[in-house]
Amino acid sequence: MPAPFAHSQTARAAAAAENAPEDRNQPLRGILYKITSVLLMVVMQGIVKYASDDIPTGEIMFFRSFFAIPVIVVWMAATGHLGDGWKTRDPIGHFYRGFAGGLSQGMIFAALGLLSFPEVTAIYYAAPLIVVILAAMFLGEQVRAFRLFTVGLGLAGVLIVLSPRLETLNAGDVGGTQALGAMLALTSAICGALAQVFIRKMVAQESTSSIVFWFSVNCSVLSLITLPWGWVMPSAGMAVALVLTGVLGGLGQVFLTASYRYADASIVAPFEYTSMVFALGAGWLIWSEVPSLQMLGGAALIMFAGILIILRERKLGLQRARQRRAMTGGS
Secondary structure, three states, rough: OOHHHHHHHHHHHHHHHHHHHHOOHHHHHHHHHHHHHHHHHHHHHHHHHHHHHOOOOHHHHEEEEEEEHHHHHHHHHHHHOOOOOOOOOOOOHHHHHHHHHHHHHHHHHHHHOOOHHHHHHHHHHHHHHHHHHHHHHOOOOOOOOHHHHHHHHHHHHHHHHHHHHHHHOOOOOHHHHHHHHHHHHHHHHHHHHHHHHHHHHHHOOOHHHHHHHHHHHHHHHHHHHHHOOOOOOOHHHHHHHHHOOOOOOOOHHHHHHHHHHHHHHHHHHHHHHHHHHHHHHHHHHHHHOOOHHHHHHHHHHHHHHHHHHHHHHHHHHHHHHHHHHHHOOOO
């Protein structure tokens, strides 16, 4: 995905539940790991975009998911969770999360083949905004005026980014293809947000290792459904590139989780948006993609809204922590 938003809730849960508080006193290390994670994911997306002209989306999705599993297994072994990290109490929850996340992954991969790199990245930034809405609908979370305002602000930015593409619906084959790419990216963001809601329900009883491991397994299996639609035998060079998508995606997940080990989520999360810088650079240098001022303005509005939500979540988290300390007598 253009940014690892679909995994951020998992990583935050890891920081809260699996690491000692003193581990999170190294903010520079956490920020470095976060930026590394984002860069790895952007490189992975660049390979997906490169491969999309010759390789079916479902086949790319299989390589991305299947070859991430060895990386995840090594990470589980390194963190002492190889024996129990794959165990689960909620297989149905993993299926739902994998189905929603798999749809999101497939659609964003397809969108990368139809739209410019920065545009896909900007549209997918809608995912954390949509999470706020879905969490209110399905998890009963309260959404007060401030968060409603920030969500509205972010969605206005999404419309600014989308509007030129939607206006090209009747502009021939190229315009229709670009409009399809925009809608795929937006639908991917919705599915990615739904996957995050499933994760929020699962983290109470599922470990980070389990959530990450079974997501890759489920996506690998789901991608096989696309076999009848024509997979192709990749060349040796393309096969290496496809395997690399899985390795880079797995490493990106490892660095993402590690970033939340060493710094609070409120410090690390805003660096998610460095993906736009990397996407702009890659799009310009490799594909000669020059973003419009309208696209950049809409993306800036979405990022601003996302950062406001992050800061608001930090404030609410601190309030909840104070309430818990008061209830336990400050212990």
